[in-house]
Amino acid sequence: MFESITQGLQGALTGIFRSGKLTEANIREGLKQVRQALLEADVEYNVATQFIEKVTAEAVGEKVLKSLRPDEQLIGIVHQQLIALMGPTDHSLHLRRDGINKIMMCGLQGAGKTTTCGKLARKLKADGWKPLLVAADMQRPAAIEQLKTLGQQLDVPVYAEAPGGNPVAVCKNGLAHAKTAGANVVIFDTAGRLHVDDRLMFELEQIDSRVQPDQVYLVCDAMTGQDAVRSAKAFNDALELDGVILTKLDGDTRGGAAISVKQVTGVPIKFVGMGEQLDRLEPFHPDRMAGRILGM
Amino acid sequence: KSGEILSEKHLEQFEARLIQTDMGVAATTRIVSDLRQEHLGRTMKVDELWATVRATVKSILKGTSTTTYDPEQPLSPLNFSESRPTVILVAGVNGTGKTTTIAKLARLLTSQGKTVLLAAGDTFRAAAVEQLTLWSQRLGCDIVTKPAGTDPAAVAFAGCEAAVKAGVDVLIIDTAGRLHNQQNLMQELEKIRRVIGKQIPEAPHESLLVIDATTGQNGLNQAQAFSKAVSTTGLILSKLDGTARGGVAVAIRQQMGIPVKYVGVGEGIDDLEVFDPDQFAEALFAE
Ligand SMILES: Nc1nc2c(ncn2[C@@H]2O[C@H](COP(=O)(O)OP(=O)(O)OP(=O)(O)O)[C@@H](O)[C@H]2O)c(=O)[nH]1
Ligand SMILES: Nc1nc2c(ncn2[C@@H]2O[C@H](COP(=O)(O)OP(=O)(O)OP(=O)(O)O)[C@@H](O)[C@H]2O)c(=O)[nH]1
Ligand SMILES: [K+]
Ligand SMILES: [Mg+2]
Numbered sequence: 278m279f280e281s282i283t284q285g286l287q288g289a290l291t292g293i294f295r296s297g298k299l300t301e302a303n304i305r306e307g308l309k310q311v312r313q314a315l316l317e318a319d320v321e322y323n324v325a326t327q328f329i330e331k332v333t334a335e336a337v338g339e340k341v342l343k344s345l346r347p348d349e350q351l352i353g354i355v356h357q358q359l360i361a362l363m364g365p366t367d368h369s370l371h372l373r374r375d376g377i378n379k380i381m382m383c384g385l386q387g388a389g390k391t392t393t394c395g396k397l398a399r400k401l402k403a404d405g406w407k408p409l410l411v412a413a414d415m416q417r418p419a420a421i422e423q424l425k426t427l428g429q430q431l432d433v434p435v436y437a438e439a440p441g442g443n444p445v446a447v448c449k450n451g452l453a454h455a456k457t458a459g460a461n462v463v464i465f466d467t468a469g470r471l472h473v474d475d476r477l478m479f480e481l482e483q484i485d486s487r488v489q490p491d492q493v494y495l496v497c498d499a500m501t502g503q504d505a506v507r508s509a510k511a512f513n514d515a516l517e518l519d520g521v522i523l524t525k526l527d528g529d530t531r532g533g534a535a536i537s538v539k540q541v542t543g544v545p546i547k548f549v550g551m552g553e554q555l556d557r558l559e560p561f562h563p564d565r566m567a568g569r570i571l572g573m
Numbered sequence: 574k575s576g577e578i579l580s581e582k583h584l585e586q587f588e589a590r591l592i593q594t595d596m597g598v599a600a601t602t603r604i605v606s607d608l609r610q611e612h613l614g615r616t617m618k619v620d621e622l623w624a625t626v627r628a629t630v631k632s633i634l635k636g637t638s639t640t641t642y643d644p645e646q647p648l649s650p651l652n653f654s655e656s657r658p659t660v661i662l663v664a665g666v667n668g669t670g671k672t673t674t675i676a677k678l679a680r681l682l683t684s685q686g687k688t689v690l691l692a693a694g695d696t697f698r699a700a701a702v703e704q705l706t707l708w709s710q711r712l713g714c715d716i717v718t719k720p721a722g723t724d725p726a727a728v729a730f731a732g733c734e735a736a737v738k739a740g741v742d743v744l745i746i747d748t749a750g751r752l753h754n755q756q757n758l759m760q761e762l763e764k765i766r767r768v769i770g771k772q773i774p775e776a777p778h779e780s781l782l783v784i785d786a787t788t789g790q791n792g793l794n795q796a797q798a799f800s801k802a803v804s805t806t807g808l809i810l811s812k813l814d815g816t817a818r819g820g821v822a823v824a825i826r827q828q829m830g831i832p833v834k835y836v837g838v839g840e841g842i843d844d845l846e847v848f849d850p851d852q853f854a855e856a857l858f859a860e
């Protein structure tokens with residue numbers, strides 16, 4: 278992919294050598310191709326357009342470097358700007374040693390919330406914390422059973438009530454239970470919901486205000502297309518997200534949703550899911566993601 | 574409103590809205606350059622141009638195949654076998670809505686007087702068997718299950734056996750979510766299909782791929798890989814009740830000829846609709 282991008286760019290950037298400087302005119306064709314690559318990678322249309330404007334502003338006036346081909350120089354600038362956009366990195370869960378830390382997962386249906394709860398619990402346990410999982414998805418058939426199974430696999434306790442109950446109450450009760458059970462990190466697994474489902478979004482806001490989580494993470498499927506901006510913005514408006522976790526990056530998606538989501542929420546992408554197994558959670562690296570989106 | 578002169582600015586607006594449906598750069602570029610060639614600099618009504626674009630998309634979606642789309646006939650998109658049972662294999666990447674869609678399909682079939690047997694072929698994901706079992710209880714239909722960790726081909730085998738024995742009309746087989754670039758898991762799926770075909774000639778009669786409507790361009794890779802492994806006969810586009818338009822289905826139809834058969838519009842048992850290309854194309858570009 279990098280080959281095809283640079284090959285296209287070489288042809289598009291022939292005017293550059295003579296001018297000695299990058300100008301709006303001599304990089305226009307090249308950036309058109311970069312923009313196309315971003316759209317093919319699922320970066321949202323307006324986000325891609327703004328990004329190209331920013332790169333143009335950044336690049337214009339730069340001296341043409343003798344050490345690099347112009348296409349390499351331009352891709353280099355694009356790459357750096359992508360890294361800047363998706364950074365800075367922050368992999369911290371901001372845990373305190375005193376009291377009980379509360380982490381809440383939210384997101385669309387099937388994004389990977391329950392699995393990610395398991396992954397986080399595993400990581401926390403390995404780091405010496407005492408996690409408790411709270412099964413607040415009272416909606417999807419066997420969602421509680423799913424979390425309980427993960428808890429068993431990890432030997433991490435799960436607080437659950439009978440299905441069909443009130444998720445807000447479950448979260449409150451789960452938190453109370455954490456105190457008696459000696460847990461110091463509580464992870465709330467909420468039901469998947471659409472950002473346009475007012476009733477379910479209100480329910481999420483109620484959980485948010487009743488248990489006051491320290492960290493609220495949006496779990497987002499890396500294969501998401503143009504709609505990523507809408508859903509991420511709605512969850513951020515409702516909850517003030519603290520981070521994003523990008524799942525299913527073990528696929529072959531270019532993952533442009535990472536840019537869209539970062540752009541509209543402004544919160545750090547903390548981790549990426551690299552598989553279904555519970556040990557497949559990795560810190561997010563903007564530079565790798567930038568390379569992936571550009572097909573490098 | 575009387576006409577305006579079509580400018581590059583207008584074309585950009587077309588481009589934006591086309592891209593935002595997720596139909597992809599290739600399909601978008603084709604449509605926009607057709608518009609550019611035919612109408613740039615001419616006086617015209619933008620609404621009318623949108624009508625042409627919608628018509629183009631509709632004809633892509635209808636394709637040349639014989640698939641019928643009759644909303645009054647909820648089973649019209651499905652291929653039925655002459656002899657019992659008709660076997661439907663359901664596959665797709667993780668979390669798209671396969672298991673839920675199977676419950677909805679079963680509901681549609683039973684409401685039309687068909688008897689249905691389910692096979693819980695996802696023996697991998699935590700509580701996947703329990704999930705489908707709960708649905709079968711709600712539906713009041715039988716289900717074949719094996720313990721977690723069992724070879725899914727063995728579940729498919731047992732499902733076929735039970736379906737033949739019981740003489741049910743339709744057997745629907747669930748499979749674990751898998752990413753299409755994972756060779757071993759795709760081979761596992763091929764094996765499931767082989768086992769089904771050995772047991773019941775011509776089966777599976779439908780090999781359905783469930784694609785999440787929020788999916789971007791990766792949907793094309795999914796369709797290609799699943800098609801190769803299990804000869805996909807149709808798509809079900811799930812989660813169309815959100816704000817995603819599901820335009821990747823247009824690209825899949827255009828490039829691979831795979832028709833959309835149903836759309837999922839909610840988490841409930843009745844939230845499955847026969848795909849309607851006209852309605853879909855209207856919604857694709859709705860403001
Ligand atoms: N390949 C891969 N699969 C993943 C990853 N994360 C989750 N999954 C799979 O995605 C599917 C959905 O995961 P869940 O954890 O059930 O998703 P959810 O968001 O809790 O779903 P709902 O509760 O129904 O909204 C399952 O098949 C998981 O195994 C990942 O990083 N990579
Ligand atoms: N809004 C909406 N949600 C849906 C639809 N179809 C399925 N879902 C939800 O999507 C989530 C995932 O559905 P599943 O049926 O478990 O998906 P799956 O493909 O079987 O998942 P895996 O087996 O883990 O790969 C659940 O929360 C479902 O309730 C739909 O049409 N609309
Ligand atoms: K998804
Ligand atoms: Mg869940």
Ligand SMILES: [Mg+2]
Pocket residue numbers: 671672673695701747748749750
């Ligand atoms: Mg399933």
